[in-house]
Amino acid sequence: MPLGERSGDKSESRYCGVETDFNDDMPHVLHFNLYSGSFDFVVAPLMDPSYRPSLMQKDVLGSGVLPFAGSDLVLSPSQWSSHVVGKISSWIDLDSEDETLRIDSETTLKQEVAWASHLSLQACLLPAPKGTSCANYARCVNQILQGANNIQLWLRIPLVKPDVDSMDEKSVTLDDSWESWNSFRLLCEHHSQLSVALDILSTLPSTNSLGRWFGEPVRAAILNTDCFLTNSHGCPCLSKRHQRLISGFFNHSIQIIISGNSVHPKASMDANETSDINSQRHPLRPYLDYVGYLYQRMDPLPEQERFELGYRDFLQSPLQPLMDNLEAQTYETFEKDAVKYVQYQRAVSKALLDRVPDEEASAKIIVLMVVGAGRGPLVRASLQAAEETGRRLKVYAVEKNPNAVVTLHALVKLEGWEDIVTIVSSDMRHWNATEKADILVSELLGSFGDNELSPECLDGAQRFLKQDGISIPSSYTSFLQPVTASKLYNDVKAHKDLVHFETAYVVKLHNVARLSPSQPVFTFTHPKRSENESNQRYKKLSFEIPSDTGSAMIHGFAGYFDATLYKDVHLGIEPSTATPNMFSWFSIFFPLRAPICVGPGSTLEVHFWRCCGSTKVWYEWGVTSPSSSPIHNSNGRSYWVGL
Ligand SMILES: C[S@@+](CC[C@H](N)C(=O)[O-])C[C@H]1O[C@@H](n2cnc3c(N)ncnc32)[C@H](O)[C@@H]1O
Missing domain, CATH: 3.20.20.150 (Divalent-metal-dependent TIM barrel enzymes)
Structure with a gap:
C-alpha cells in the first residue's frame, strides 16, 4: 500500500x-x-x-x-x-x-x-x-x-x-x-x-x-x-x-x-x-x-512544480528564436508566465516616471519600441505601465516572425490600439526607423542570458535609440556552477557521439548536486558605450569544493542568468536570487566529455569563451584543474547559435 x-x-x-x-x-x-x-x-x-x-x-x-x-x-x-x-x-x-x-x-x-x-x-x-x-x-x-x-x-x-x-x-x-x-x-x-x-x-x-x-x-x-x-x-x-x-x-x-x-x-x-x-x-x-x-x-x-514534473532532468535543445521562427505553442507557453510581464511592467513604469516629470505627463509623448514583440505581451505590459503612471506612449512593435505579426495585427485591432501602436514586420537589425526611441523594450534572453543572441540583436537596434534612451533590460549576466549530474551525463552519452557532449541543453535540473555556489560569467550592458565593443568574451572561473563535501564527480556545469530590467527591477533564474514563481526559463547544462573527479577542498578551474563569427555565435569550454579536459566545441563544430 x-x-x-x-x-x-x-x-x-x-x-x-x-x-x-x-x-x-x-x-x-x-x-x-x-x-x-x-x-x-x-x-x-x-x-x-x-x-x-x-x-x-x-x-x-x-x-x-x-x-x-x-x-x-x-x-x-x-x-x-x-x-x-x-x-x-x-x-x-x-x-x-x-x-x-x-x-x-x-x-x-x-x-x-x-x-x-x-x-x-x-x-x-x-x-x-x-x-x-x-x-x-x-x-x-x-x-x-x-x-x-x-x-x-x-x-x-x-x-x-x-x-x-x-x-x-x-x-x-x-x-x-x-x-x-x-x-x-x-x-x-x-x-x-x-x-x-x-x-x-x-x-x-x-x-x-x-x-x-x-x-x-x-x-x-x-x-x-x-x-x-x-x-x-x-x-x-x-x-x-x-x-x-x-x-x-x-x-x-x-x-x-x-x-x-x-x-x-x-x-x-x-x-x-x-x-x-x-x-x-x-x-x-x-x-x-x-x-x-x-x-x-x-x-x-506547488502547481508550477507539478507542471514541471515531466521536464525534470530531460535534455532539450535551446531555442534559436533568431534563426528559426517560434511556433504558436511556444508563444503560448511564454505568455502564461504572468510574473515575467509583471516585472517588465514595473520596469517600464519606473522608466516612464524617471523620463517624464509629473508636470509634463499630459503633454509629452514617449516613443517606446518593443523589439522582438512576439504576439504582443510586452506591448500590453508597456501600455499598462503607461496607464498606471499616467504617461503617454507611442509604441512601435518590431517583430521578424511573420506568423507572430499576423497575431499582433489581430491583437491591435481587437484592443483598439491602432492610434498608439505601429507594427513593424522586420528584423530589428535591418529596420530603418523613421524616428528614435526613448525606451527600447526587449526580451531576447536565453537560459544563459546572451545565448539567444540578445547582444547581437540589440546592437542592431541601438541605432534607433536616442542618445540618452533607456534599454529594458539594461544588463544581463550569465552564471555557472559545477554539478554532479549522472543522469544527464548518461543521457548525453547514450547518443554515442561527440556532438552531444559539446552541446548546451535546456533542462529542468532535479537529480543534480550543486557543488559550489554559482559565479558570474559574461555581462552585457545596453545601450553599449561604444559601437566597437566586442561581444566576444572569455572568463576563467575557480570553484572551491568545500572540504566537508568529500570528493565529488563533476559531470558538467549548470548555467543561469540574471537580468537587470531597470534600476532595482530584475528578473532571473540564478538560484540564490531567482524571481519567484517564474517558469519561462529552465537552467542550461554544459556537459563534460569525461567527468572530472575533484578532491575535498580542491579548486576546480574552468574556462568559458563566447566566440562570434560572421554567421554564428558559439561557446567553447574546458577545465584545467585538477586535471585538463579537451576544449569543448572548438570553432563551434558541434553547437552554435545562428545569426
Ligand atoms: C523570446 S521571444 C519573446 C516574445 C515576446 N516579447 C514575449 O515576451 O512573449 C523573442 C521574440 O523576438 C523575436 N526576434 C528575435 N530576434 C529578432 C530580431 N532580430 N528582430 C525582430 N524580432 C526578433 C522572435 O521572433 C520572438 O518573437
Whole structure:
C-alpha cells in the first residue's frame, strides 16, 4: 500500500520496501510482508545463504537444481516483477584473497542475477564491496551489465564519511564510502543500469557530503531500525537531520526500505492491539507507519512544480528564436508566465516616471519600441505601465516572425490600439526607423542570458535609440556552477557521439548536486558605450569544493542568468536570487566529455569563451584543474547559435 498520495506526484518514493531473511516459502514471505505488513515490496534473498558452489557440487549441481527459494511458479510474473527485489547473497566477496571464496562468489553472483532476470525482477541489491579494492567485483558486475536485460543492479553503499577534522588525509580518502561507489561505477563506465542503495546509519555525515548523493543514481535508501529514536510514547521516530534526509529522498524518487529487527517492542505490541487481524505481528509495522507519516506530512507540490514534473532532468535543445521562427505553442507557453510581464511592467513604469516629470505627463509623448514583440505581451505590459503612471506612449512593435505579426495585427485591432501602436514586420537589425526611441523594450534572453543572441540583436537596434534612451533590460549576466549530474551525463552519452557532449541543453535540473555556489560569467550592458565593443568574451572561473563535501564527480556545469530590467527591477533564474514563481526559463547544462573527479577542498578551474563569427555565435569550454579536459566545441563544430 503506497505511503500516501501527493497530488500530482507519482514518483517511486511512494512505495516502501522491507528487507527480509531467506525463506524458501516465497508466497509466505510476500503474504506476511505485503498483506500483513502493508509494505509494497520485499528485498529478499533468492538463494539459500548456506549454498557454496564448491561445496555443493555433487549434491546440488549433480541433481541440476540450485537452492533457490521456490520455482518461478510459486509467484505470478507480476508478483515477481512488482513486489520482489532480489537480494544477492551477502557472503560473496569477489575480491577475496581466498581463491575458492572468490570463485564461489563469482559463480553465485552470476547464477543469482541470471535467476532474477529469468523472473523479470526489476532490480537486484548487490552487497556492499568488502575492503578497499573492488576491481574483480566490478569486473563481474560489468560483464553481467553488458548482457543484462532491463534489470537494475543496486549497489549497497553504507552512508559514511568520516569527519575531515578528525582524520588524516589518507584515511579520509579510504573511508569515504562515496569513493568506493565512485571507483566501482568508473570501472563499470557509468553504466546506466548500475545504481546505488544507500545504507542509512544512526549518525549522518555533513550536509555538504550528503548533498553529493542527490546527483548520483540513488534508487533506494535502506533504513535500519537502529537509526530510529524513541518518542515519548515509546514509538520509533527519527532525528531532525534524518527526517530532512528522508524528505530529500522522497523528493528525488528514492525508495525507502526498512531493515533490521524491531527495537521498539512496545510500539509493535500497541500496534497489534489496535490493528486488524491481518496486520498482526509484523514487527516492523511501526517503522513503516512512521515513514508513511513523514511522507504524508510533506507539503503538496506547488502547481508550477507539478507542471514541471515531466521536464525534470530531460535534455532539450535551446531555442534559436533568431534563426528559426517560434511556433504558436511556444508563444503560448511564454505568455502564461504572468510574473515575467509583471516585472517588465514595473520596469517600464519606473522608466516612464524617471523620463517624464509629473508636470509634463499630459503633454509629452514617449516613443517606446518593443523589439522582438512576439504576439504582443510586452506591448500590453508597456501600455499598462503607461496607464498606471499616467504617461503617454507611442509604441512601435518590431517583430521578424511573420506568423507572430499576423497575431499582433489581430491583437491591435481587437484592443483598439491602432492610434498608439505601429507594427513593424522586420528584423530589428535591418529596420530603418523613421524616428528614435526613448525606451527600447526587449526580451531576447536565453537560459544563459546572451545565448539567444540578445547582444547581437540589440546592437542592431541601438541605432534607433536616442542618445540618452533607456534599454529594458539594461544588463544581463550569465552564471555557472559545477554539478554532479549522472543522469544527464548518461543521457548525453547514450547518443554515442561527440556532438552531444559539446552541446548546451535546456533542462529542468532535479537529480543534480550543486557543488559550489554559482559565479558570474559574461555581462552585457545596453545601450553599449561604444559601437566597437566586442561581444566576444572569455572568463576563467575557480570553484572551491568545500572540504566537508568529500570528493565529488563533476559531470558538467549548470548555467543561469540574471537580468537587470531597470534600476532595482530584475528578473532571473540564478538560484540564490531567482524571481519567484517564474517558469519561462529552465537552467542550461554544459556537459563534460569525461567527468572530472575533484578532491575535498580542491579548486576546480574552468574556462568559458563566447566566440562570434560572421554567421554564428558559439561557446567553447574546458577545465584545467585538477586535471585538463579537451576544449569543448572548438570553432563551434558541434553547437552554435545562428545569426
Ligand atoms: C523570446 S521571444 C519573446 C516574445 C515576446 N516579447 C514575449 O515576451 O512573449 C523573442 C521574440 O523576438 C523575436 N526576434 C528575435 N530576434 C529578432 C530580431 N532580430 N528582430 C525582430 N524580432 C526578433 C522572435 O521572433 C520572438 O518573437
